Every structure is written in C-alpha cells, then in structure tokens.
C-alpha cells in the first residue's frame with residue numbers, strides 16, 4: 001500500500017515535469033509595452049501604473065475624475081526611464097456604456113499602439129449588514145467591480161488574439177476568496193471576477209494570452225480609508241486579525257505575477273494560504289505551484305477552520321454585547 005502511494009506520487013511529479021513546458025508562459029517584456037490601468041488615478045491602480053512606468057512601459061490611465069487623472073499623470077512622469085515614454089489619461093466610467101469604453105480604448109490604441117497588458121483595477125466597496133445595504137448598492141457594485149472589468153477586457157481581447165499575445169489582470173480581493181461579515185454586496189462582485197477569469201483563461205490560452213487574478217489584502221489607499229469610515233464593528237474586528245499592506249508592495253506583486261503570466265496573485269502569508277485553499281480547479285502556471293497546492297491544501301484547511309471559528313466568535317460576541325446594551329437601554 002505504501003509502495004503504491006509512493007509510486008503514485010513519483011508518477012504525479014514526473015507527469016508535472018513533463019507538462020511543465022506546456023504550462024509555463026514566456027514573461028512579458030514591459031519596456032515599450034502599452035499598459036492600460038483602469039482605476040489608475042488612485043491607490044493600488046496608481047501604484048501599478050508607476051511600477052510599469054518604472055519598467056519602461058507606456059501607460060494609459062482610466063478613471064472618471066479628470067483632475068485626479070492629470071495629477072497622477074504628473075506624479076507618474078517623475079519616474080520615466082526614457083524620454084519617449086508617454087502617460088495618456090482617459091476620463092470614462094468603465095461601468096456604464098460598453099460602446100464608450102470600446103471607443104476610448106480604440107483611441108488609446110491609435111495613440112500608443114495595441115494594448116499589451118490591461119489591468120482592471122477600477123473598483124469600489126460598500127460594507128454593512130445585508131439588510132442595511134440599499135438595494136441599488138448591490139447593483140452599483142456589480143456594475144463597477146464586475147461589468148467595469150468585463151467591458152475593457154472585451155474591448156481589447158480581439159486585438160490581443162490577433163497578435164497572439166497579451167495579459168489581462170483582474171483585481172479581485174481576499175473578499176473574493178472568502179465571504180466575511182459586512183461584505184454581502186462587495187464579495188460577490190469579486191468572486192464573479194474569478195469565474196470570469198477562469199473561463200476566459202481557458203479560451204485565450206491557445207492565443208498566448210494570460211489572465212491573472214489578484215487578491216489583495218486590506219491595503220492602505222484612499223478607497224480603503226473611505227470604506228473604513230462605515231465598516232460594521234464585526235468587519236473591523238475581523239479585519240484587524242491581519243495587517244494592512246502598502247499599495248506599492250501590493251502593486252509590485254501584481255505586476256510581477258502579470259509579467260510571469262501567473263493565474264493567481266496573492267500577497268503575504270494569509271494571501272498565500274487563501275490562494276492554496278481556494279485553488280480548486282483554477283489553472284496553474286508552474287509545477288511548484290501545483291505541488292504546493294497538493295501538499296498544503298489539507299493542513300491549510302485545518303488552519304482555516306481555526307480562523308473561521310474565531311471570526312464566528314467575534315460575530316457572536318458583538319451580537320451579545322449589542323443585545324445586552326439594547327435591553328439595558330429599554331429598562332432605563
């Protein structure tokens with residue numbers, strides 16, 4: 001029995017090595033490449049644009065607020081590595097009208113050439129208890145976070161397929177890997193990106209196009225500061241169980257993974273564990289990644305169950321405290 005198990009493991013590892021040349025993409029060369037970043041005027045998107053610009057890319061920034069875009073353009077230009085580099089700004093809402101998004105991306109491609117890498121980073125968040133969130137917030141978040149990634153990707157995919165090259169990045173969230181208290185409107189929009197990414201990757205892989213889904217942890221950005229103002233106590237306490245990352249660090253990891261063509265992009269030890277735990281039937285881009293998933297899945301599930309238990313107890317404690325103070329108020 002032991003011999004059979006050992007033989008199975010050896011055969012599995014050999015098989016993985018045999019298929020390795022088929023699964024490892026060639027890294028994308030950023031110098032001279034055209035990188036489009038939606039949500040590029042702030043937070044993680046801005047840092048991704050800076051990181052790509054520092055590596056010699058031409059940048060198109062997409063967001064709604066023109067002033068913020070121009071300010072960011074000036075900031076990015078400080079990092080130029082050659083005098084030919086350009087930062088183009090486009091003001092458009094990525095979630096409203098597909099034809100408008102398609103048109104502006106056409107114009108960007110006429111100016112800076114076909115898109116080599118598209119980073120879908122525009123996004124927003126609302127937290128609160130399910131019954132307290134306005135119904136239109138569910139619709140708005142799905143429009144911005146999900147459709148706002150579908151539209152730009154749909155607008156560039158035909159050219160990428162013709163050129164048989166390209167990278168598409170979807171910026172999801174750790175809340176797109178597990179559902180947490182307070183995120184009933186946000187989490188589903190980020191889970192949806194994973195489904196889109198898996199299906200799209202299978203379609204475009206033969207065209208040498210690689211899709212990356214990034215799962216950032218809590219990251220210090222203007223968006224995060226805004227979200228924190230209205231977070232329920234439970235969500236705050238659960239979030240505090242891990243630290244807040246810097247946007248520059250998150251951006252560096254996302255850019256590196258996108259260049260390599262890695263499907264999963266995570267930051268830190270919690271991010272690593274979550275990515276292994278939720279790997280399911282997602283594509284792998286290296287043998288080591290596949291092996292790590294096979295070996296670590298079981299043990300990480302045990303650790304994950306402890307986390308879930310502690311989150312449940314936070315929620316229960318908050319509920320009991322709330323009920324206690326409500327009944328004290330009534331008796332007064």
Ligand SMILES: NC(=O)c1ccc[n+]([C@@H]2O[C@H](COP(=O)([O-])OP(=O)(O)OC[C@H]3O[C@@H](n4cnc5c(N)ncnc54)[C@H](OP(=O)(O)O)[C@@H]3O)[C@@H](O)[C@H]2O)c1
Pocket residue numbers: 038039040041042043044045062063064065066068092093094095121122123124125144148171172173174215216217218219220221222223224
């Ligand atoms: N910060 C975190 O803790 C965290 C964690 C996990 C995942 N994420 C995800 O990472 C992404 C960036 O987050 P962030 O914290 O860096 O956010 P941020 O600082 O608020 O920046 C959001 C960017 O998206 C743009 N944007 C928003 N709605 C848009 C729309 N409808 N059309 C075009 N552009 C739009 C914003 O510019 P305008 O407002 O001018 O349009 C801005 O440039 C989001 O998808 C977020 O869900 C963030």
